[in-house]
Amino acid sequence: MVAKKPKIVIIGAGMAGLTAANKLYTATSSMDLFDLCVVEGGTRIGGRINTSEFGGDRIEMGATWIHGICGSPIHNIAQEIHSLHSDKPWECMDGNSDENNTITIAEGGYQLHPSIVEPVTKLFKNLMNHCQGKVLIEEKEKEKEKGGVGYGNNLSVGSFLRQGLDAYFGSVKEEEEVKGYGNWSRKMLEEGVFAMHENTERTYTSAGDLLSLDYGAESEYRMFPGEEITIAKGYLSIIESLASVLPQGVVQLGRKVTKIEWQPQKDDDVYDVEMKVLVNGCSSRPVKLHFCDGSVMHADHVIITVSLGVLKAAIDNDSGMFFCPSLPPSKAEAISRLGFGVVNKLFMQLSPSIKHEKEHFPFLQMVFHSPESEMRDKKIPWWMRKTATLLPIYNNSSVLLSWFAGEEALALESLNDEEILNGASTTFSTFLSHYKSHNTLCNGNVNSDKKSNQNEVKFSKVLKSKWGTDPLFLGSYSYVSVGSSGDDLDTMAEPLPKDNNFQPHASFPLQILFAGEATHRTHYSTTHGAYFSGLREANRILQHYHCVGIIN
Ligand SMILES: Cc1cc2nc3c(=O)[nH]c(=O)nc-3n(C[C@H](O)[C@H](O)[C@H](O)COP(=O)(O)OP(=O)(O)OC[C@H]3O[C@@H](n4cnc5c(N)ncnc54)[C@H](O)[C@@H]3O)c2cc1C
Ligand SMILES: *[C@@H]1O[C@H](CO)[C@@H](O)[C@H](O)[C@H]1NC(C)=O
Ligand SMILES: *[C@@H]1O[C@H](CO)[C@@H](O)[C@H](O)[C@H]1NC(C)=O
Ligand SMILES: *[C@@H]1O[C@H](CO)[C@@H](O)[C@H](O)[C@H]1NC(C)=O
Numbered sequence: 001m002v003a004k005k006p007k008i009v010i011i012g013a014g015m016a017g018l019t020a021a022n023k024l025y026t027a028t029s030s031m032d033l034f035d036l037c038v039v040e041g042g043t044r045i046g047g048r049i050n051t052s053e054f055g056g057d058r059i060e061m062g063a064t065w066i067h068g069i070c071g072s073p074i075h076n077i078a079q080e081i082h083s084l085h086s087d088k089p090w091e092c093m094d095g096n097s098d099e100n101n102t103i104t105i106a107e108g109g110y111q112l113h114p115s116i117v118e119p120v121t122k123l124f125k126n127l128m129n130h131c132q133g134k135v136l137i138e139e140k141e142k143e144k145e146k147g148g149v150g151y152g153n154n155l156s157v158g159s160f161l162r163q164g165l166d167a168y169f170g171s172v173k174e175e176e177e178v179k180g181y182g183n184w185s186r187k188m189l190e191e192g193v194f195a196m197h198e199n200t201e202r203t204y205t206s207a208g209d210l211l212s213l214d215y216g217a218e219s220e221y222r223m224f225p226g227e228e229i230t231i232a233k234g235y236l237s238i239i240e241s242l243a244s245v246l247p248q249g250v251v252q253l254g255r256k257v258t259k260i261e262w263q264p265q266k267d268d269d270v271y272d273v274e275m276k277v278l279v280n281g282c283s284s285r286p287v288k289l290h291f292c293d294g295s296v297m298h299a300d301h302v303i304i305t306v307s308l309g310v311l312k313a314a315i316d317n318d319s320g321m322f323f324c325p326s327l328p329p330s331k332a333e334a335i336s337r338l339g340f341g342v343v344n345k346l347f348m349q350l351s352p353s354i355k356h357e358k359e360h361f362p363f364l365q366m367v368f369h370s371p372e373s374e375m376r377d378k379k380i381p382w383w384m385r386k387t388a389t390l391l392p393i394y395n396n397s398s399v400l401l402s403w404f405a406g407e408e409a410l411a412l413e414s415l416n417d418e419e420i421l422n423g424a425s426t427t428f429s430t431f432l433s434h435y436k437s438h439n440t441l442c443n444g445n446v447n448s449d450k451k452s453n454q455n456e457v458k459f460s461k462v463l464k465s466k467w468g469t470d471p472l473f474l475g476s477y478s479y480v481s482v483g484s485s486g487d488d489l490d491t492m493a494e495p496l497p498k499d500n501n502f503q504p505h506a507s508f509p510l511q512i513l514f515a516g517e518a519t520h521r522t523h524y525s526t527t528h529g530a531y532f533s534g535l536r537e538a539n540r541i542l543q544h545y546h547c548v549g550i551i552n
């Protein structure tokens with residue numbers, strides 16, 4: 001009898017799935033050990049990496065940055081394949097680093113003096129450093145002794161930040177009132193600048209409300225040192241490089257999985273298991289995958305890399321994909337406790353009639369009145385009110401970018417281009433109405449009618465990402481929410497059933513393995529987190545088949 005090769009199916013052709021496939025293939029290809037395939041529900045590879053084009057420029061609809069180049073495996077690949085240079089313009093964000101190019105404007109068009117912005121910015125940075133554990137160990141220890149902030153007491157980053165702001169207001173001496181900012185008082189401006197930084201933090205973490213972002217877990221998150229850069233030839237070049245080693249036919253597009261049947265063991269804590277006949281149809285393989293077109297596939301091992309959003313919907317059985325039997329409670333609870341938010345990018349192309357070559361568009365930071373304030377400009381739509389920045393994707397690009405999170409990001413997905421164009425144009429025109437640069441910033445035409453806004457910001461087209469409503473993602477990236485912890489991320493990574501040392505002859509171990517951004521305890525929410533998770537699960541299978549000694 002010829003023994004069948006173990007069949008390994010990877011669900012999802014994003015960073016995690018293709019890294020796992022690349023590793024399994026390159027580690028064993030000469031031995032032809034496995035029957036390997038990657039099934040992808042969409043019509044393209046890359047998943048949350050979606051390099052596109054807009055207004056002639058290369059842009060990223062999803063993953064954008066290499067978060068620290070020192071030690072990043074993504075940076076290593078990018079260097080190897082020469083992806084960090086390009087003749088074609090890309091989203092390099094070079095204006096970003098120049099603080100002299102940054103202006104902060106409060107609603108109504110009042111440009112803020114650095115003496116108002118800087119102390120609050122410094123305060124915010126200090127508080128975030130504190131959350132992220134970048135403070136002296138002794139200080140943290142003291143805090144712990146005092147039973148202070150954030151140790152297992154459900155404290156959120158949002159409430160910690162606000163405590164910090166209150167303490168700041170309590171400690172500053174009666175400040176001189178500011179003049180020349182219309183109805184804004186100094187305190188309102190300071191609070192507005194603080195809120196602006198909070199809004200940026202919402203897009204970094206995908207926590208639509210920072211009150212739901214866990215304080216304690218924040219210090220477990222790791223970043224690589226070194227600068228943060230974007231990829232000149234596009235993030236997709238990394239994905240293409242990983243996929244390029246796989247033979248034709250390994251990656252199958254348009255293969256959406258709708259049902260995953262598996263065989264739990266008696267000691268799995270699964271509710272309501274009617275133990276199935278261990279033989280699925282005529283196959284001896286324990287997992288049976290059902291696809292949207294009605295076809296099925298049998299497998300020995302399945303590596304699931306779908307987003308946490310898709311898993312959340314799967315355990316609620318409302319996504320068109322589900323597990324049969326249901327996932328064990330420990331796994332399902334981790335899935336439902338962890339946070340998965342929506343972050344979207346909005347690209348806007350300035351109308352060609354607008355002159356901007358002489359002086360490039362500034363890096364604009366925006367300070368809004370609170371949404372309840374009577375002083376707010378009613379023309380500005382609510383979904384624009386948490387937009388922290390507007391910036392060109394490179395120095396003299398006519399394409400501008402803003403980031404959205406939470407409810408506002410979801411709203412963006414439901415609006416049509418016309419509504420977005422008008423809402424964005426109205427908002428930015430208000431902010432820049434009094435702005436004077438050496439050249440007229442946006443509109444070169446000097447208008448004789450003094451009342452008309454010479455700085456009207458007009459866009460000819462917009463492009464937005466839609467991560468929240470796309471059924472293959474249902475959100476953007478994970479965060480540790482209040483009530484959850486790093487332990488839940490570890491639980492996410494556990495395979496089913498476990499490769500149990502105590503039961504070496506247990507039937508069918510490692511039927512379902514979990515990879516993807518949301519399964520990495522310290523690098524969740526990133527492309528390199530997804531990469532590491534793919535490697536981890538590929539190695540788990542290689543180890544199971546004792547392949548590790550053979551390869552490097
Ligand atoms: C707007 C945005 C900005 C970001 N910015 C950055 C950044 O600057 N730096 C950074 O490091 N990271 C960033 N990220 C996060 C990064 O993109 C992700 O962490 C990473 O790409 C996730 O990879 P993955 O393989 O875990 O998941 P995915 O890329 O989601 O791959 C999963 C795949 O599974 C497929 N799938 C889903 N359901 C099914 C099904 N039923 N059947 C078959 N296939 C299915 C999906 O189509 C998808 O291709 C950003 C993400 C977004 C959305
Ligand atoms: C873009 O502008 C900033 C300053 O405004 C400058 O530091 C940077 O070098 C410029 N980049 C390029 C590519 O010209
Ligand atoms: C910003 O401007 C100040 C004063 O003009 C100058 O000293 C400083 O070097 C500039 N910073 C950058 C990053 O160019
Ligand atoms: C934290 O919150 C959870 C549920 O939200 C609750 O069960 C638990 O008691 C809380 N813990 C503390 C220390 O407040």
Ligand SMILES: *[C@@H]1O[C@H](CO)[C@@H](O)[C@H](O)[C@H]1NC(C)=O
Nearest residue numbers: 317318320322323324325326
């Ligand atoms: C999930 O929904 C499908 C139909 O959409 C149904 O056939 C299935 O029995 C449900 N599974 C569970 C566990 O509720």
Ligand SMILES: *[C@@H]1O[C@H](CO)[C@@H](O)[C@H](O)[C@H]1NC(C)=O
Nearest residue numbers: 182183184373374375376377
């Ligand atoms: C703003 O201040 C002006 C006086 O400077 C006053 O007339 C106006 O009512 C104020 N607007 C609001 C919304 O408070």
Ligand SMILES: *[C@@H]1O[C@H](CO)[C@@H](O)[C@H](O)[C@H]1NC(C)=O
Nearest residue numbers: 089356357395396397398399
């Ligand atoms: C940007 O500037 C460069 C060099 O100054 C020029 O070659 C290019 O055409 C400009 N691009 C745009 C979009 O204005």
Ligand SMILES: *[C@@H]1O[C@H](CO)[C@@H](O)[C@H](O)[C@H]1NC(C)=O
Nearest residue numbers: 050052053061465466467470
């Ligand atoms: C990916 O990019 C294309 C544009 O190239 C866009 O149409 C699509 O909506 C993007 N996907 C998501 C989920 O944003």
